[in-house]
Amino acid sequence: MLDYDLEAAHYDQTRGGVARARAAAGAVLELVPGDCTSLVDVACGTGIVTELLAAPGRTVLGVDMSAGMLARARPRLAGRGTAVRGDATRLPVATRSVGAVTFMWLLHLVDETVVAAAIAEAARVLRPGGVMVTTVDKNSAQFETSSDVGDILRAAQQELAPPASDGMERVRDVATAAGLELAGAADYIGHGQGRSPREWARRVREEIAWTRHADPRRVAEICGALEALPEQDVRRADPEYKLAAFRLGG
Numbered sequence: 001m002l003d004y005d006l007e008a009a010h011y012d013q014t015r016g017g018v019a020r021a022r023a024a025a026g027a028v029l030e031l032v033p034g035d036c037t038s039l040v041d042v043a044c045g046t047g048i049v050t051e052l053l054a055a056p057g058r059t060v061l062g063v064d065m066s067a068g069m070l071a072r073a074r075p076r077l078a079g080r081g082t083a084v085r086g087d088a089t090r091l092p093v094a095t096r097s098v099g100a101v102t103f104m105w106l107l108h109l110v111d112e113t114v115v116a117a118a119i120a121e122a123a124r125v126l127r128p129g130g131v132m133v134t135t136v137d138k139n140s141a142q143f144e145t146s147s148d149v150g151d152i153l154r155a156a157q158q159e160l161a162p163p164a165s166d167g168m169e170r171v172r173d174v175a176t177a178a179g180l181e182l183a184g185a186a187d188y189i190g191h192g193q194g195r196s197p198r199e200w201a202r203r204v205r206e207e208i209a210w211t212r213h214a215d216p217r218r219v220a221e222i223c224g225a226l227e228a229l230p231e232q233d234v235r236r237a238d239p240e241y242k243l244a245a246f247r248l249g250g
Contacts, residue, residue, distance in 0.1 A: 017048075017191075017192060018048070019191035019192065020189075020190055020191040020192055020193070021048040021049045021052060022052065023188040023189050023190075023191055024049050024104060024188050024241070025049050025052035025053055026188065027186040027187060027188035027241075027243050028049070028053060028102055028104070028133050028186075028243065029053065030184075030186045031131060031133045031183070031184050031185075031186055031243060031245035032053070032099075032100045032102075032131060032133060032245075033099065033100070033129075033131065035099075036058055036099035036100045036130070036131075037057055037058050037059070037099055038058065038059055038060075038061070038097070038098045038099050038100075039053055039054075039058060039059075039060045039061070039098065039099060039100040039101070039102065040060075040061045040062075040063060040091060040093055040098050040100070040101045040102070040125065041053060041060060041061070041062050041063070041102045041104065042063050042064075042088045042091070042101060042102065042103050042106060042118070042122075043063070043064055043065075043088060043103065043104065043105065043106040044062030044063060044064050044069070044073055044083060044104075045064060045066075045069045045072075045073065045105075046069055046072040046073055046076070047062050047069075047072060047073030047074070047076040047077055047083060048076070049104055050062040050073060050076070050077060050081070050083070051076040051077055051080060053102065054077070054080035054081055058099075059080065059081045060077060060080060060081035061081055061082060061083070061084065061093070061098075062077060062081065062082070062083035062084070063083070063084055063085075063086040063087075063088070063091060063092070064083065064085065064086070065085060065086070065087060067085065070083050070084070070085060088103070088106065088110075088114070088117075088118040088121065089114060089117035089118055089121050090121065091121050091122075091124075091125055093125040094125070095124050095125060096124075096125070096126070096127050096128070097125055097127065098125050098126060098127065098130060099126070099127055099129075099130045099131075100126075100130055100131050100132070100133065101122040101125060101126060101130070101131075101132045101133070102132075102133045102134070103118065103122075103132070103133070103134035103135065104134075104135060105135055105138065106118070106134070106135075107134055107135065107136070107138075107165060107166035107171065108135070108138035108139050108164060108165060108166040110165060111165055112165050112170070114165075115165050115166065115170070115171070115174060116174050119132065119171070119174050119175055119178050119180070120174075120178045122178075122180075123175075123178040123179050123180055123248060126180075126248040127248070128248055128249065128250030129247065129248065129249075129250070130247070130248050131183055131245045131246065131247050131248075132175065132180055132245070132246045132248075133243055133244070133245045133246075134166070134171065134243065134244060134246075135166065135241055135242065135243055136166050136167065136168040136171050136242050136243070136244045137164060137166060137167060137168055137242055138164075138166055138241060138242075139157070139161075139164060139166075140154075140157060140164060141190075141239050141240060141241050141242060142190075142193070142239045143157060143239075147236040147237055148197075148229050148230075148236075149195075149196075149197050149200055149226065149229065149236045150236070152222065152225050152226055152229075153200065153204075153222075153226075156204075156211075156222045157210065160210045160211065160214050160218070161210035162210065168242070168244060171244065172244070172246075175246040179248060179249060180246035180247060180248055180249075181246060181247050181249060182244065182245075182246055183245045183246055183247035184244070184245040185242065185243060185244050185245070186242075186243045186245075187240050187241060187242050187243065188240070188241055188243070189238050189239075189240055189241075190238050190239045190240070190241050191238055192238065193238050193239050194235040194236045194237050194238040194239065195235055195236065196231075196232060196233050196234055196235050196236070197226045197227065197229040197231070197232050197236075198226075198227065198232045198233055200226050201222075201223040201226040201227050204219060204222055204223050204226070205219065205223060
């Protein structure tokens with residue numbers, strides 16, 4: 001897991017910046033009811049998306065565990081809401097008190113137990129009719145855009161990766177058990193997230209979780225295939241990420 005206090009200083013610049021934030025916020029707002037007056041953005045990071053979720057008559061609360069991230073989020077939310085330190089599984093929010101809970105780029109980072117606890121906590125704080133909006137299938141979405149790189153990595157992921165903690169079917173089952181019904185879906189372009197074959201080969205060797213415990217010979221084969229592709233330093237298309245919304249009945 002990254003040290004997000006250290007990452008905060010350059011997090012936005014390395015992850016698509018304002019362009020990706022606007023695309024993500026736009027997709028979230030397609031799924032949040034227009035009459036929602038209070039929204040909790042869990043794992044809000046620097047607040048670059050959170051600030052775009054505020055609207056006249058709607059306040060936002062950003063929640064994050066990283067003090068470094070919160071130091072950047074608080075100025076962004078001034079006058080529109082606030083940001084506090086907290087845990088996705090124990091939100092500092094009263095039961096049945098908010099209209100929407102959002103998880104952007106969170107569930108793929110945690111294990112199944114935390115996913116279930118976070119979704120149950122979202123269900124606790126939502127008012128009847130409120131929605132939980134979350135990214136799903138985040139890691140696999142990186143490889144679904146048709147490209148030579150995507151073809152190689154998609155096959156490798158299917159072979160080597162365990163079931164994703166944020167897989168759509170898994171999230172839907174957990175949400176259903178918590179009393180939340182699937183209410184809609186949206187997608188957005190992950191601006192700035194397309195990478196070159198050379199960069200992907202480096203990430204396969206150094207960063208991707210599902211290659212860390214794989215047979216080194218298989219990892220070398222994957223990297224070799226990536227490094228044999230043409231235009232080694234040309235970024236491929238940006239990925240398209242998916243969001244799902246779940247509504248609390250009643």
